[in-house]
Structures are given as structure tokens and as C-alpha cells.
Amino acid sequence: MKKMRNARKIRLDRTMNLTTKIYRNRPWKSGPSRAASAVLAVMAFRPRVSRLKPLVIRTGERGAEAPLFHGHIPPALIKHLVLLIACAFSISAPAQVTFERLLNSAKEPQNWMTYSGDYSGKRFSGLDQINTTNASKITAKWVYQTGATGKIETTPLVVNGILYATAQDDRAFALDARTGRPIWMYQRQLPGDIRPCCGRVNRGVAILGDKVFLGTLDAHLIALDAKTGNVVWDVNSADYSTGHSFTVAPLAVKNLIIIGISGGEYGVRGFIDAYDADSGERKWRLYTVPGPGEPGHDSWAGDSWKVGGAPAWNTGTYDPATNQLFWPTGNPSPSNRGEGREGDNLYSNSLLAINADTGKLNWHFQFTKHDEHDWDPTQIPILIDKDGKKLIAQANRNGFFYVLDRTNGKLISATAYGKQTWSDTKDAEGRPIAKKEASPTLEGHTVCPGALGTTNWYPPAYDPQTGLFYVTSRDQCDIFSTAPQPYEAGHAFYGSAYFPSEEARPYFGFLKAIDPATGEVKWKFQHTTPTWSGVLSTAGGLVFSGDAEGNFIAFDAASGKPLWHFQMGSAVYAAPMAFAVDGKEYLAIASGSAIYAFGLP
Amino acid sequence: MRRQSRAALLSLTILSFAVASRADDRNPLAGDAKAAKAGEYEFRINCALCHGLGAHGGGRGPDLTRAQKRHAHSDSDMFQIINNGIPGTAMPANGTNGQGVGMTEEEIWQIIAYIRSVEVKATATQGNAAHGKELFYGDANCSLCHMVEGKGGRVGPDLSTVGESRTREALIESVRNPSRRLAWGLTESNKEFAQEYETVTAVTQDGKQIKGVAINEDSFSVQIMDMGEQLHFLEKDKLKSFQKSRDSAMPKYDADVLSDKVLEDVLAFLVSAGAK
Numbered sequence: 001m002k003k004m005r006n007a008r009k010i011r012l013d014r015t016m017n018l019t020t021k022i023y024r025n026r027p028w029k030s031g032p033s034r035a036a037s038a039v040l041a042v043m044a045f046r047p048r049v050s051r052l053k054p055l056v057i058r059t060g061e062r063g064a065e066a067p068l069f070h071g072h073i074p075p076a077l078i079k080h081l082v083l084l085i086a087c088a089f090s091i092s093a094p095a096q097v098t099f100e101r102l103l104n105s106a107k108e109p110q111n112w113m114t115y116s117g118d119y120s121g122k123r124f125s126g127l128d129q130i131n132t133t134n135a136s137k138i139t140a141k142w143v144y145q146t147g148a149t150g151k152i153e154t155t156p157l158v159v160n161g162i163l164y165a166t167a168q169d170d171r172a173f174a175l176d177a178r179t180g181r182p183i184w185m186y187q188r189q190l191p192g193d194i195r196p197c198c199g200r201v202n203r204g205v206a207i208l209g210d211k212v213f214l215g216t217l218d219a220h221l222i223a224l225d226a227k228t229g230n231v232v233w234d235v236n237s238a239d240y241s242t243g244h245s246f247t248v249a250p251l252a253v254k255n256l257i258i259i260g261i262s263g264g265e266y267g268v269r270g271f272i273d274a275y276d277a278d279s280g281e282r283k284w285r286l287y288t289v290p291g292p293g294e295p296g297h298d299s300w301a302g303d304s305w306k307v308g309g310a311p312a313w314n315t316g317t318y319d320p321a322t323n324q325l326f327w328p329t330g331n332p333s334p335s336n337r338g339e340g341r342e343g344d345n346l347y348s349n350s351l352l353a354i355n356a357d358t359g360k361l362n363w364h365f366q367f368t369k370h371d372e373h374d375w376d377p378t379q380i381p382i383l384i385d386k387d388g389k390k391l392i393a394q395a396n397r398n399g400f401f402y403v404l405d406r407t408n409g410k411l412i413s414a415t416a417y418g419k420q421t422w423s424d425t426k427d428a429e430g431r432p433i434a435k436k437e438a439s440p441t442l443e444g445h446t447v448c449p450g451a452l453g454t455t456n457w458y459p460p461a462y463d464p465q466t467g468l469f470y471v472t473s474r475d476q477c478d479i480f481s482t483a484p485q486p487y488e489a490g491h492a493f494y495g496s497a498y499f500p501s502e503e504a505r506p507y508f509g510f511l512k513a514i515d516p517a518t519g520e521v522k523w524k525f526q527h528t529t530p531t532w533s534g535v536l537s538t539a540g541g542l543v544f545s546g547d548a549e550g551n552f553i554a555f556d557a558a559s560g561k562p563l564w565h566f567q568m569g570s571a572v573y574a575a576p577m578a579f580a581v582d583g584k585e586y587l588a589i590a591s592g593s594a595i596y597a598f599g600l601p
Numbered sequence: 602m603r604r605q606s607r608a609a610l611l612s613l614t615i616l617s618f619a620v621a622s623r624a625d626d627r628n629p630l631a632g633d634a635k636a637a638k639a640g641e642y643e644f645r646i647n648c649a650l651c652h653g654l655g656a657h658g659g660g661r662g663p664d665l666t667r668a669q670k671r672h673a674h675s676d677s678d679m680f681q682i683i684n685n686g687i688p689g690t691a692m693p694a695n696g697t698n699g700q701g702v703g704m705t706e707e708e709i710w711q712i713i714a715y716i717r718s719v720e721v722k723a724t725a726t727q728g729n730a731a732h733g734k735e736l737f738y739g740d741a742n743c744s745l746c747h748m749v750e751g752k753g754g755r756v757g758p759d760l761s762t763v764g765e766s767r768t769r770e771a772l773i774e775s776v777r778n779p780s781r782r783l784a785w786g787l788t789e790s791n792k793e794f795a796q797e798y799e800t801v802t803a804v805t806q807d808g809k810q811i812k813g814v815a816i817n818e819d820s821f822s823v824q825i826m827d828m829g830e831q832l833h834f835l836e837k838d839k840l841k842s843f844q845k846s847r848d849s850a851m852p853k854y855d856a857d858v859l860s861d862k863v864l865e866d867v868l869a870f871l872v873s874a875g876a877k
Contacts, residue, residue: 498650551819562821
């Protein structure tokens with residue numbers, strides 16, 4: 001069995017050699033080169049190749065071994081065919097990311113094929129070559145400078161030695177994951193008047209088949225060829241001029257690309273879309289604010305639903321057992337003024353369980369009813385199976401850690417995991433409810449957490465080995481004050497202003513390890529200042545995160561003790577991930593406008 | 602057809618010229634009370650985080666109710682600053698602070714209309730600036746730690762522009778009760794420097810005590826300027842102990858040390874220096 005695995009690995013490695021060589025020879029974005037023509041010629045053989053699929057190709061020190069083959073073909077031709085087949089296999093077959101592979105991503109820990117590492121959202125890597133015994137020896141392997149300005153919030157994907165990531169202004173690129181050398185770079189030609197909230201950022205791509213999928217700041221979904229970066233299709237989801245944009249990494253499920261809209265700052269009507277991966281055709285749309293006649297519509301006063309927000313700007317998770325997507329939604333608009341949108345404002349600030357095939361809503365759970373503090377809980381909900389229970393856990397922006405039964409959406413527990421002053425009672429279901437005096441006023445008054453929340457979009461991680469949930473959190477209180485603003489299409493629509501409360505200085509930032517069974521914080525590491533870095537956990541007993549001072553840090557997953565750090569030179573606004581090439585484990589994270597890779601010496 | 606498109610191109614050019622040159626003009630919304638009200642809300646959303654509610658200045662941003670401004674003399678200057686930021690300071694360009702969205706041209710003019718509506722003429726300084734200068738560099742010992750226009754100490758913040766950028770109340774508080782609010786650092790989106798002047802005490806393995814202010818710090822290292830202006834770059838895990846305090850290294854100047862009248866003279870000096 002082990003031998004088989006080695007054989008497979010060698011083949012994958014050869015794949016890398018071939019692909020990189022071809023692209024190195026290829027003139028940058030000019031017509032097809034001789035090498036590319038050769039590839040096309042090989043591709044033409046694909047039908048025959050697939051018929052010959054039972055062949056086992058082993059490449060080793062002594063070159064290609066002749067496979068078992070029953071037929072009357074001269075030996076010279078066999079040699080030729082083998083070469084062709086090797087090429088065809090190398091170039092097309094292993095690069096194909098099928099739904100099957102995504103379902104079984106734990107079986108290939110060397111690859112990181114979806115935003116959160118797998119469908120459950122655990123952001124847990126099965127790699128253990130880098131572990132608590134050797135973490136102190138980790139060293140920088142390469143740096144790739146994107147040339148962009150601003151901050152990068154991407155999580156790279158790695159498939160068969162190729163790293164795919166994104167940067168500001170909808171750049172997407174592919175790198176040789178061993179060296180950081182670029183294979184292709186795509187940049188969207190964005191209109192001058194796009195309306196992103198909070199930076200011209202993007203959080204990553206999805207991959208399925210031989211295509212990479214990018215949501216753009218002008219609300220398009222684009223399919224790029226995974227090997228060239230060429231645009232395969234480009235569809236427009238919504239009007240960017242009214243505040244719609246995509247910053248989220250899409251999710252590939254079956255043959256669908258699922259993506260949620262941003263624009264809660266502009267009073268959009270939120271939605272989650274599913275597109276056919278081959279054609280770009282939209283298969284379903286679920287509006288997160290119900291229209292007239294739909295259940296939940298009466299939770300909005302008057303016409304407020306039309307500009308109700310509830311965007312879906314972070315990547316959801318997926319349970320193949322029930323074919324359900326779990327997608328969190330953001331704040332109602334305007335974010336900090338409830339006047340004019342009286343009611344619960346469904347399905348804002350909710351977790352939605354959605355049939356992945358049809359987009360039908362199976363159940364919802366609203367974390368904060370009628371939110372007035374911009375606590376949009378788009379934090380990634382993680383699927384956890386424990387003691388026969390099928391759970392879903394989320395560390396929420398409002399300061400509570402929620403555990404739900406994911407078979408029916410019933411709340412199991414809600415426990416404060418950071419400083420909060422907005423709720424001291426719970427309803428019959430156990431849901432924290434807001435004190436009346438927590439509402440923002442024209443004069444402004446202090447509420448904790450502040451508008452940035454106890455946590456924010458940056459992804460958490462769950463380690464099945466320690467059974468702990470790791471999340472970056474912040475203790476900060478803000479003065480919330482309203483600023484009545486009429487809705488105007490394409491204009492910021494906050495209805496509010498907030499300021500850090502001076503009394504609460506300094507603010508504290510932490511990495512916290514929470515036991516989902518009790519909601520108890522098992523350990524915490526206090527950063528010098530709050531960070532916007534996500535978290536990764538690995539089978540090596542390690543947790544990785546970054547800080548606002550530019551450090552990339554390895555922690556002991558059991559104790560929270562920092563074991564290693566590296567100064568990258570700029571604050572981290574991204575989440576780390578792990579991959580392996582040539583049997584060597586790497587870690588990658590964005591800092592400043594660059595992607596860094598780390599490994600053992 | 603061709604002529605048409607040329608005409609269209611010409612009108613586009615004129616239009617874009619008009620848009621570009623608008624910023625050079627006086628505020629088109631000047632004196633418009635409705636625009637100023639809209640500007641007040643825009644100000645709360647976009648500016649008050651640093652410049653405070655009512656534009657009276659926060660810990661980080663200058664008091665904008667003063668008629669005399671260091672960087673912006675005309676409406677068009679102010680427009681340029683709001684739109685492009687001020688390099689080398691915490692003032693970001695429109696839409697780039699990473700929190701919230703950018704403002705339209707109209708919204709910027711509304712904000713300028715609002716700022717103009719709350720401006721007050723600077724009250725004549727009561728103090729004697731010349732005497733204040735004497736005290737600053739002499740008996741009051743300010744210059745042991747603070748610099749004004751290149752002269753003075755290095756341990757505390759440079760006060761060359763503070764008289765112009767902070768409110769009178771903030772200046773008085775900083776003298777009377779320096780620990781109440783430490784200097785605020787840059788905004789989070791460009792926080793390379795903490796710049797809070799926290800007081801730190803480090804003890805090395807050989808028992809040497811280093812006391813000073815934190816120039817910068819992260820989880821693993823600290824850069825300290827000691828009271829003798831020596832720089833120390835230390836790794837925290839190699840220290841015997843490391844302590845940080847939000848009690849300012851600056852002593853409190855009570856009224857018996859610096860009377861209200863004499864304090865006015867020091868303030869007059871800082872305001873006159875800041876106005877240069």
C-alpha cells in the first residue's frame with residue numbers, strides 16, 4: 001500500500017516538472033508556442049488515452065517502466081505511446097479537481113482544494129511533518145510579491161504543486177508552489193466607480209475541474225482556466241453601481257459554484273447564488289431578505305426589506321450527508337440604526353441551512369434579532385461530529401460562541417467568549433437577547449463588543465485531535481451613535497457612526513482556544529494589539545496565526561505556547577494554510593502585498 | 602457618425618475638465634445649511650473616529666473647528682486633503698482606511714460645508730508666548746523630554762505642531778494629567794508604529810534594569826528609548842522581566858508646580874510654534 005502511494009506521488013511530481021517546463025517555455029500571453037502546440041497535439045489523443053486508462057505508469061529513477069499491455073504494437077510505438085500517455089495524464093488528469101476529490105479532501109492532505117481546507121470548515125491540515133518537536137526550525141522558503149497595494153485577505157489553494165491565490169483589485173495568480181515562481185496572473189479590469197466596503201480585497205478562489213473561480217468587486221463571477229488564467233466565462237450577478245460586490249471565496253459543490261454577495265454597507269438586498277461550473281448559467285438564487293408573500297417578509301417594516309442588507313459575504317460550509325449548505329448572513333441595513341426597519345429583520349444575522357441542489361431554505365437560526373451594532377455574523381460555521389451528535393459551531397461577532405444541532409437548527413448553547421455588555425438575558429431557546437439600552441443613540445454611548453466585533457471575517461479552525469476551536473478575538477468597546485441617513489442608491493448606508501471608546505483603551509487581541517462542549521476558553525494568547533489574522537490547525541499539534549505587528553506564529557495547539565515566529569514586515573489580514581510538494585510540508589500566508597511560504601530547512 | 606463621436610469626445614473632455622477643475626473652486630455648497638447638516642452626518646461616519654464628534658479633535662486628529670488650519674487654507678485645499686490624505690500622517694486618502702466606503706465628491710463638499718459651519722475664530726491667546734518659551738526650555742523642564750522645532754529632548758513626543766492640532770482642553774489635560782490619555786498611535790490599517798509612549802521597565806538576565814518609553818513593540822521584541830535617550834532593542838524571551846505601564850513617564854504638573862497663569866504662557870508658546 002505504501003509503495004503504491006509512493007508510485008503515485010512520483011507521478012504527481014513528474015506532473016509538476018512537465019507543467020512548469022511547458023509554461024516556462026511559453027512566451028507570456030502571446031500566441032501558442034511550440035510547446036503549447038505540442039500540448040494541444042497531446043490533448044487530441046485524450047479520448048484514446050482514457051480508453052487506455054487501466055495502464056499503470058510508473059516513473060522512477062530508471063525512467064518510464066513499460067506498462068502491462070496486451071496488443072500487437074511494435075515496441076518503438078509503445079515507447080512513443082507511453083510518452084504521449086504520460087504527458088496527457090500529467091497535464092490533464094491529475095489537475096482535475098472533481099467533486100469526489102473535494103468530498104475526500106482528507107485523503108490528500110498535500111492539497112488544499114477549498115477555502116477552509118475541506119467542506120466542514122475546520123481549516124485543519126492532516127500534515128504532521130512540521131510538528132511540535134521541530135516547529136522551532138521552520139524557515140522562510142519563498143516570497144511572492146504581487147505588486148499590489150493595500151492588504152491581501154486571501155487564503156491560497158494548492159492542487160498538485162500549483163498554488164492559486166488572489167490579491168487586491170481582483171488579481172488572481174498561479175505559482176509553482178515549490179519555488180513561488182509565477183505561472184500566470186490575471187487582473188480584472190475594474191470600473192473606476194466600484195463600491196467595495198473596507199478595501200479592494202478578495203479572499204480567494206474556488207477550484208473545480210480545470211477551472212478556477214473568482215468573484216469580483218464589480219459583482220461578476222469569472223471562470224479562469226487553471227493552467228493559463230485565460231477567461232473561460234464571465235457572468236454578471238448584480239449591479240455594482242448600487243453597491244453589490246464579491247469579495248468572498250466561492251464554494252464548489254457538485255457541479256455548482258456557490259457565492260454570496262457583499263454590500264450591507266449600501267443597502268443591497270442580500271442573496272446567495274449557484275452557477276453551473278461549465279457554462280456559468282445561474283441555477284438558483286436565494287434572497288436572504290424574503291420578498292412579499294414569502295415567510296419572514298413581515299419581519300420588516302414597510303419597504304425596508306428592499307434595502308435590507310443581510311449580505312452573505314463569507315464562505316459557507318457543506319454537509320454532504322444531507323446535501324445542505326450552511327451559509328451565514330450579515331447585518332440588516334442600515335447597520336446601526338433600527339428605526340424604519342422595525343421587526344426581527346429575517347434572515348439577517350442568521351445561519352441558513354440550504355438545499356445545495358435547489359437553493360431552498362431548510363431552516364434558519366437568527367443569532368442577533370434586529371441587529372443595531374453591525375455585528376454581522378458571517379464567521380465560518382464549522383461542522384463538528386462529537387459523541388454521535390451532528391453539531392455546527394460558530395464564534396460569533398457579537399461575542400457569543402454558539403453550538404447548534406445541525407440536523408434541525410436548534411440551539412444547544414451560547415456562551416460569551418469575550419467582553420460583552422449588550423446582553424444579560426436569554427430567551428426560551430437560550431438565545432442571548434439585547435438589552436434595550438444597548439441601542440445606539442444620537443449622542444452615542446458605549447457598548448461592547450465594538451462594531452468590529454469580538455471576532456470578524458477571519459477564519460477560525462477546529463482541531464479534531466485536541467477537540468478545540470481556535471479563534472482570533474478582540475476586546476474593544478465602541479461608542480455607537482446614530483447618523484440618520486436617507487437611502488440613496490450606491491451611497492454608503494450605515495445610519496451610524498462608531499468610535500473606539502477611549503475608556504476602553506488599550507484594546508486587546510487574542511488567539512483563544514474554546515472547548516465546544518462547554519464554551520469554556522481553555523487557553524488564550526494575548527497579542528500586543530488586536531489582529532485580523534485567521535487561524536490554521538495541523539495534525540502536527542500546531543496552530544498557526546499572524547499578528548498585526550507582522551509576525552507569523554506557530555503555537556502549541558494544546559497549550560497555546562508560541563513555539564516559533566517570523567517577522568514578515570507587515571500586518572497580517574489573511575489566514576494561513578498548509579500543503580505539501582515533493583513530500584515536504586509547507587505553510588503559506590499573505591502579509592503586506594506578498595505571499596510567504598515556510599517549511600523545514 | 603464620425604463627427605458625432607468626435608463631438609461626444611469633445612464634450613466628454615470638457616465635462617471631465619469641469620469635474621477636474623471643480624476641486625480648484627470654492628465649495629459649490631458653501632453656506633448651504635442643508636448641505637452642512639448632511640455633512641455633519643458624513644463627518645460622523647467618515648471623520649469623527651479621529652477628529653472627534655463635533656470636529657473638536659480627538660486623540661489623534663486635529664481640532665477642525667479652528668479657522669486656522671495647518672494644511673488646509675482654502676476649500677480646495679481641504680477637498681484635496683480629504684480626497685488624497687496627507688502622506689506621512691495618519692490622515693488617509695478617501696476610501697482607503699480599510700473601514701467603510703469612500704465618499705462622493707458631493708459628500709466631501711458637504712463635509713467641508715459642515716466644517717466651515719462649526720469653525721470658530723481663534724480666541725486671542727491670553728498667555729505670553731515669549732515667557733512660555735523661556736519656561737519650556739528652562740524652569741518647567743519640558744525640553745528635557747520634548748522637542749519643538751528641532752530643539753529639546755527625544756524621550757517624549759515632538760510638540761512642534763501640537764499647539765495647532767490639539768484642542769486647548771487636550772493640551773491642558775496632557776500637562777495636568779499626562780496618564781489620563783497617552784498619545785494615540787496611527788490607525789489600525791497602517792499601524793507600523795504603536796507610538797503610545799507607554800512606560801516600560803525591562804530587566805536583563807544580568808540584572809540590568811532599563812526604564813524608558815516603548816518606541817515599538819511586538820509579542821517577541823521591544824524597542825525602548827531609556828531616559829538617557831539610549832536605544833535598546835530587546836528580545837522578550839531573553840529578559841528576566843518585562844513590565845509595561847500606562848502611567849506616563851511624564852510627571853503631573855499640578856497647579857502648585859505650574860500655575861494656571863504660567864500654563865497659559867506655555868500654551869501660548871505651543872500655539873505660536875504650531876501656527877508657523
